[in-house]
Amino acid sequence: MLSYLLATLTFAGVYALLALGLNVIWGMAGMINLGLAGFFALGAYASALATVALGLPIALGIVIAIAAAALAGALLSRLTLNLRGDYLAIVTLGFGEVIRLIAANEIWLTNGSDGIPGIPGPFRGALTPLQFNALSCGLLLLAVALAWFLTERLRRSPYGRALRAIRDDETAAAVAGKPVRLYKVQAFAIGAGLLGLAGAAYAHFTSYVAPDIFRPLLTIYIFLALTAGGTGNTSGAVLGAFLVIVILEGSRFIEPMFHGMSGAQGAALREIIIGSVLIFVMRIRPEGLLAERPPKPVEP
């Protein structure tokens, strides 16, 4: 049971990293990104291939994963600078699917739908499964804390102020003298880097990646997490991610209460619960559990 809790907390950490990444792209800069699963997959595969195929150390694999996702994010946002709203949503959704399809079909590189097994985890061989879960959980929470600290610092900085201005009104921000295009590419790359980090963490923790893991549903879960937690609020992103995991995992324990329910019905029940909770949260707190607040100005 403890091992299960630790594993769940680790997954919550992965979700929190994803939500923090989305919070930079969508919460602060206002760019919609429905391709979260794609960046997550990119990070997972990059680190998996670097450590399994090339035999590089895990730390280096993670750095490569962050860099690969950030680069892809910079490139994608550079290509879509003039797209807004719905159109950016379509392109990023397409990007996510393209990454998944590449992973499924470029068998020489990714081993196709069989996936890549045996991805090393830190000290996996030397530890009992429980110890390994505890270590992973600790590392993940540390990564979340660091990501929280850095993105919150970003939000409070003059850079973050300009980013929020761009989100609210791009043209007015340009007239305010801000290089809007540069900001958007940078913000997208930073957010994508965090998504890549989440992917790498996932791969090394579970030791296995396959294309099926990276379905668009994951993107929806993260959007739910951020929306419920509070778009634009760094702590809200983390809170929302934990909330979604609690609901996803908690509903496992509700299922046995209904006798004679099939597996498919159980899965559907989870979706219903997630949807209902989100509607409820939005009904009572439209801004999310933790609303965005402007940072306090520097004391003169």
Add this chain to the structure above:
Amino acid sequence: MPNTLLSASGLERSFYGVRALNGAALDVRAGTITGLIGPNGAGKTTVFNCLSGVIPCEAGQILFDGADITGLRPEQISQLGLVRTFQIARGFPKLTVLETLLLHGDGQPGENVLTAVFTPGRSRARERDLIDRAREVAEQLNLTGVLENMSSDLSGGQKKLLEIGRALMGRPKLILLDEPVAGVNPALAGEIAERIAALRETGLTFLIVEHDMDIVARLCDPVIVMAAGARLTEGTFDEIVADRRVQDAYLGQRA
């Protein structure tokens, strides 16, 4: 003209076959409050959009303070000291008034992403200067009491004042005001006009699009009249009021 601050000539811009600007030209002399008037659809706002780089013009040349600014991006033009406001106060709803003003300050090292994340201390000194400047601007515009409010919570008149305040933050040379008193009650409109006149005394130059003729008469000299995407005439308010062509442009030609 030696003291011409802004000079635009031959501006052209079409939107899907509608020629919004048809060789529009205008000059703004330093130290003036130049008015830009004309009937709806004359191309006044398009001129502003072209001058500020928000919508690039298709032909023509724009000279500002001795430099050719034709085709520059909005942020480059703003950084040179030519700043515009918007007709419908386009605030940043989730920024406070103070943040909105700070945003328009320049030379903030904390706007570099690496500085912002890794060495935030380096932006603090500049931030303090900007806060001082923002308080100064707020005082000039009677906005001190609402500095901590969200910009979306301001009244219509305060939003208009904030528009001017934003433009002032970067210490511009020329401010383009797009309908600074539209939709504001007459008392406050008079107050805004007084602020603009007072700012001119500090050495600023204004180009103002405005439909309120009392305000134009009070503030603007000279007044440029546009019609059908080009300059129709220019003169003092009394001159253009007496001009038959101006009356025709507004009211239509008599049979």
